[in-house]
Amino acid sequence: MIKITANAFNPYTEIQQHQAQQSGLQGKFGATSLFIGTMRDFNEGQTVQSMTLEHYPKMTENQLGKIVSEAQQQWALLDSLIIHRIGKVSPDDSLVLVAVWSSHRGDAFDASRFIMEALKSRVPFWKKEQLANNQQQWVAKNTDGYQHS
């Protein structure tokens, strides 16, 4: 399932609600791999007070759907849930949730990371930061998720 939401969401509540509704998962899923991206109150040395997430409606959903299909072709997945926030967000708000259910852990780990990296590079979302000095700036690029910080 893919959800784009302008409202704050609790990823842990969402996962449990989703999982409870998927009766086909019961007894079958041995592995759940989750990634949650959360807004920090700083970025590249600057204090960030809030952020606005813009997206390209429909293309966002299309691209996410493709990415999930690609993941399903590569790994044995039982289910997945992707939620991405849009609109104005505050520090500690969840920005993105990627959850993957599979029988075996290798598939879950690989697929969740693949989906997250593909989302970061291909899905049309953009972040604008509101800084402490009342300046605003567009985030210019994403970091490399395969590199050590």
Place this chain on the structure above:
Amino acid sequence: MIKITANAFNPYTEIQQHQAQQSGLQGKFGATSLFIGTMRDFNEGQTVQSMTLEHYPKMTENQLGKIVSEAQQQWALLDSLIIHRIGKVSPDDSLVLVAVWSSHRGDAFDASRFIMEALKSRVPFWKKEQLANNQQQWVAKNTDGYQHS
């Protein structure tokens, strides 16, 4: 934090409680990577009714502590939470939770997988399955977490 518990646990409740208590995380963590292992009702073609998890008390905690230290040396982690179930478990019970908080997603993904694989190969837990035909059997080996299923 490392917890070994003989009681059923909800990994999502545990994560949220833990996170709420770590005031140092607020505004600082951009990435949370989680792995949850759940009991399936089948294994290698056989129906499994329940399972008993034995461990080597104290050595379990010692080994998990070492693994977390090794992860902290390799990646920039803000916090981690590991919970492992022992005793008698039923299908759909959570067996293990590995949660890692960091500023950047690469560290969180790498560290959670490292901890999980190290747990699988080095921490003294053993599973005995109770099968549908009333037979019991010890699980002989773990699968490779880096291989496709």
Place this chain on the structure above:
Amino acid sequence: MSIKVVYFASLKELLGHSETLLPTPTSTVSVIDIWQQANPDLTIPSNTLAAVNMEYVDLSHSVIDNDEVAFFPPVTGG
């Protein structure tokens, strides 16, 4: 009939608008032709991504009537 051109994020702010409707082209046109027609005084910024009907395309991709052509900066979600 027309071609809809849409812009997002910093590119939308740079141009001061989010959408332009161009008349049906009279000959074969590519994505970069559409940019130039819509923004005759502005070279396309480097790193600009393009999509036609919500699929990523190269700037040389052909555009036909009723297509939606989008231009936007590198994505930064997640």
Place this chain on the structure above:
Amino acid sequence: MSIKVVYFASLKELLGHSETLLPTPTSTVSVIDIWQQANPDLTIPSNTLAAVNMEYVDLSHSVIDNDEVAFFPPVTGG
């Protein structure tokens, strides 16, 4: 003073007990010596893992008085 030998999982079931106390050794002994002293009629099963004071060791590792020596099969947690 003594050496405590402990067994887990399938090994514990095979032997029928979880623990043996051995008297203080009179000479230098290794982990495999401890196994043979505790189980004179049984060759150590292949794949058996050993720990001394809760740290993994080779079977050639030296054992001293008051050590806790553990034998167990490959681990299968998670």
